[in-house]
Every structure is written in C-alpha cells, then in structure tokens.
Amino acid sequence: MSARFDILGGGVCGLAMAAELASRGAEVTVTDPAGPPGDHACSWWAGGMLAPDCEGVSAEPEVVRQGRRAADWWEAQGARVAREGTIVVALRRDQGELATFARRAPGAVSLDRDGLAALEPQIADQFSAALFLPDEAHLAPRETLTALRARLARAGVTFQGALGGAREGQVIDCRGLAARDRLPDLRGVKGEMLVVRSPDVTLSRPVRLLHPRFPLYIVPRGDGIFMLGATQLESGERHRATLRSVMELMNAAYALHPAFGEAELLEIGVDARPAFPDNQPRLRRIGDRIYANGLFRHGFLLAPALARMSADLLLEGKTPEVWYEDHRER
C-alpha cells in the first residue's frame, strides 16, 4: 500500500509538496478551503523569479544553494520556465550600489552600455553599466500554480475544500501565515506590488533597479504585462496598500524606463510573506504533524527544496541536513 498524505494549503508550498510526493508514488490529498489558487494565496502575488544569485546578496548561502535547483524542478513539473537571466541596474548616482552588488553576487557579469543594449535595448539609453546574471530564470506564478494543480488532479491527487472525518494520511501543514497559531515564531512581512500593462515596453527578463531606499524589480509577463515589486515591511497586514508604497514603486519604474509613465495600472496587490526570524524556511515536526513554512520571499525558489526534503524524510527516512526541526517529545 502506498503512503498517504494530507496536505493543508494549496499555495506554492502545498502544491510543490503534493507534486513531489505524488511523483514518488504517494497518495496525496490537498485541502484548501479557499479552493483553487487565487488572490488568497501569498504566492499568487509573487514575482516568480528563480534568482538565487541575486537573492544571495541579502539571503543566507543555503538559500542560494537550495535555490539553484529550482528552475529544473519547475520545468520537470511542466512549468514554462524562461531561462533568460536577470539584469541589475542602478541610477547614475547609485553606482556604489551596483559595485556592492557585483561584489556580493558571484557570477554577475558586468555589462557596458553596448552589452546591455544587446540584451535589453530599451533601457540601454538610461544606463551605461549593468550586471547580468545569466543562470537565473523566471516563471509566471499564477499560470504555474493553476497549471500545476490541474496536472496534479490529472495525476490522481485529490483536492478538497475541507478535511474529511477520518484522516489516514500523514498531515503536512503548508498553510503559510495561517499556521501562525501553531508556529509562534512565524511572522508576516508585508509586500505590495503592481501589475501594469505597458505595450510600449519590451523586456525579455527580470530587471532589478538597485536603490538605497526603494529597490524595485520588474518581471515581464508577456503581452505587454509587467509585474512591479515589491515592498518589504515588517507587518503582518495583508490588505491595505499605502499610497507611499505604490508611489515608490511607480517612481522607480518610471526611473527605469520613462515609458512606464504611460502604463495602465491593472492591479495593486498586497499580502504578507510568512517568515521565521532568520528568514529561512523550516520543516518542523510537532506532535504527529509536519509543518512546511517560512518561505518568505522565496516561495517559488525554495518550495521545491522543502518538498524534496519532506519526501526524503517521510518516504525514505532521510533526515534533512538543513531547515529541519524535530519538536516531538522525546
């Protein structure tokens, strides 16, 4: 008889978990009262950048190490992964930021204006220098989550709105911030983002604008649609975007490319990322439950690693080397 799992939460963490376990032959049920992936899930608002090198500038080395395998994993799930790398720029007076970033992101290739023009011709007028991280990738979170759910359903994973009466499987709690009642050290880190339509702008890959106070990234979604993100505030508040934040994002986008001034504003998104104090994820065993949480701003980057660790632990008895905590009574 195959192993059975009850996964709580159908965001990026829960779906990645379901995909990994199901692909190894387990019988999986995903329970999410909110239904299919949508704006209730933090990952719905994600940038979808698989950018371990860029993240490594401020994140722990383990995030980089685990994140390097994310693009392959998502591709294996049938996701459309664009392997176009990342461009990093800074305004003229903030060139110091670019130098610091280059030092701290091994693998960053320095580009002059011509080099930038070859990759992103539309922003080469504004920037005489840039960095290129060729190994990075991006995907479209909403399309990816929706497609993955459909794929899992076809593969026999059960999706339901409420837990059944008699549970037989191992429960894996992937509810993100909703699991705060069980994980007291989990906190919310608020993020605000915009979705705009700007047919005049063409970008082939995520572009990060470094700024001492208002860093910005822009991710092209195709068809002239762009995601602009994201603020990072120490707050669990999930619903109110402030004018200040929206203005900062818009200002930065306008500085990156004046054509964004004519963009149509499609969405203002807000949510809070679930994070532990060191901003690294955890697989935590409490009683008979497993909690997978704390993906912070690295949902798509690290959910595959967390899923792999869970499957190794629960199906093969291999204790993960990192991010695993056993809180059971001994």
Next chain:
Amino acid sequence: MPVFYGKDIPSRLMLGTAQYPSPAILAEAFRQSGAGIATVSLRREAGGERAGQAFWSLIEELGVAVLPNTAGCHSAREAVTTARMARELFETNWIKLEVIGHADTLQPDPFGLLEAAAQLCAEGFEVFPYCTEDLVLCERLVEAGCKVLMPWGAPIGTGLGLNNIYGLRSLRAHFPDIPLVVDAGLGLPSQAARAMELGYDAVLLNTAVARAGDPVAMARGFARAVEAGALAAKADPMDPRDMAAPSTPVLGKAFL
C-alpha cells in the same frame, strides 16, 4: 557611559533596526555589539499599530532600551501624531524626533523640528531631536526642552562620516552638559571613533551595519571603535606637533 533623561545606558553605541537581512541577524548584531539602545521606526518598517507586533516582540526580546522614532514624517504635525502613537505602543516617553525637510536627501527640516520638539516637550515627551550641526538650532532645541541633541554626521544612509568636524566640535564646546549623539551618516568604525574623540557621548547608526556584507562583524567593529574613541577622549590626547619645519637649528648638527 551616557545618561539620557536620567537613564543610564550601558553602551555608547545605538543601533537602528531597519534593513537587516533578517531579524535573527539583527538580534545577533545587537548581542555582539553590546548596543544599549535600539531605535525603531513606527511608520516605515511596519504598517503601524498591531500589525507589526511580531517584529516589535523580536525587538523587545533584545533586552535593550527602545527609542521609537518618527522616521518618514515630513511635517511637525505628522511627527507629533506619530510620537503619540509610539508612546502608546512602546510605553515610553522617549522619542527620537525626525522631521524630514527634503524627501530625497532626508535632510532634517529645522523649522518643523523645533515646532514639534516644543510641542512634544510640553506634552511630557523626552525628545531626542535628529538635527543638523547648526549651533543656533541646537540652542533653540535646548530652550524648547530637549536634554539630548543628535546632530547628523552626514545625510542618512550616505556613509560619508563626519562632514563638518568644526561644527560638531563647536556644539561640544557650547553644550558641555548636554549629551550629544552623532546620528546618521556614519559608514565606518573609524568615523565613529572620531566622533567619540571629539567628546561625543554616543553614536547612532543603522545602514553601515545592516547593509554590510556581514552585519554582525561590522557591529562588533563599531563597538570596538566606539570604545577606543571614548577611551582616547578620556585619556586627554596629545596635540599634534609639526616637526616638518624646524623652528631652531638642530643642536649638534655639526658633528654629523
């Protein structure tokens, strides 16, 4: 060690709590540096009120005195409102008063600052004004009831160090009994040591530590520099001597 509004502080290093890679690194930077005061921004780092509770709890666990600030306020009225919120949230009369006059450089607005300081002192707040090194402004702030002054070294986040040594020395000489803190603009421990050598009571910084590649190591570096500078100030340093141009013929030269 400095005494602010009657409270003894065990360290001359004060640290801000923004921009760290994670709260865990922030906490370690505090532990390793022995910083005695943590400044927290009510407006900027958190959505305000209870939403940032998880983060406030982490700050409280540091076990240091909390100095809430009014960062991000652009008018006296806004700063006063924020200060009142901070008093309720953190149950302290202390407030680091920032009234920003210029959105890009974050240069203080001396006029709004003085207005807000007078109002807050009258309401029983213990005000730590973030100001420029302008002597007259500082005199007015003291008249308004401030018993600590926090002149900048350079604009916030620039890491340029002490831009006006003369002005900072002048403040020290004119306010021998008011605790003085260099706030903002420090990028390197040597700059913090210099502030201490000028006889300042403490330094307050954030970006230099939080945005260093290794914030914990940089926090330790600043702690040692502050200690070194304070020791030097206490030790009555020698004055520099100019030996490059001899004033009298060197005795015995004929024998060489």
